[in-house]
Amino acid sequence: MSKRPIVALMYDFDKTLCTKDMQEYGYIESIGMKSSEFWKEVAEFTDINQMDNILAYMYKMVERARISQVPVKRTTFAELGKKVEFFPGVLNWFTRINDFGESIGVRVEHYIVSSGIKEIIEGTDIFKEFKKVYACEFLYDYNDTIVWPKVAVNYTAKTQFLFRINKGVLNIDTLSANKLNNYTPEKERRVPFKNMIYIGDGLTDVPCMKLVKSNGGVAIAVYDEGAGKAAAKELLKNNRVNFIAPADYSKNTEIEEIVKATIRKIQAVTVLEQFESD
Secondary structure, three states, X not given: OOOOOEEEEEEOOEOOOEOOOHHHOOHHHHOOOOHHHHHHHHHHHHHHHOOOHHHHHHHHHHHHHHXXXXXXEHHHHHHHHOOOOEOOOHHHHHHHHHHHXXXXXXXXXXXXXXXXXXXXXXXXXXXXXXXXXXXXXXXEOOOOEEEEEEEOOXXXXXXXXXXXXXXXXOOOOHHHHHHHHOOOXXXXXXXXXXXXXXXXOOHHHHHHHHHHHHOOOEEEEEEEOOEOHHHHHHHHHOOOOOEEEEOOOOOOOHHHHHHHHHHHHHHHXXXXXXXXXX
């Protein structure tokens, strides 16, 4: 009996699945700023304090809400999640890809690896589609008020979560830290890197793209037809990704064909490897 392979589809979120940075679907407007003003202030704060950019934007989200006297709680972020707008086809993408995998004997799992806010993602219609969401989080007190950053996911830190998926060590706790760092033979890893597909939109995804691609998996750079195609072509030219495609997840689009072909390839390789080991 042939082994049923697991394929991990891993996504950035902002400008990969949704059309812009998630803070721009109401949060920045609620604190009386324009998006350009907010991100400029974050960049300046980062440079002045020689600070991690992700921690800087999290700090500024809290500071600006306090200055504007706008309450920001976990429920506030969940409400923002309902306003997130996705690229075409995203809402039924997961069912289509899952069904395709099932039809050829492959189990498909979906993961988010994002520098955005997890609590906002939790409020979206697609949150239920993911086996695990890795993103920035805040710690809240008994009043549901932010007291500290809980998880900060910068661009290079994203790669640790790929190793978590690779080894099947998904939880973030003391016990899992030891499991993650211990040596695990390739054959005992739950999802081999060659069974991974990473989908992102730009330079901030390069560490993950390169890690997946260099270990036999597939990295795909998506772009908005209105912008970003040149940047995606540059990633392809510089060997950072295997493929580029418009950020249109509708039926029979370019990215669907690439993903389906990759899943078929993974299934075929798994079958052949079993013949080799018999």
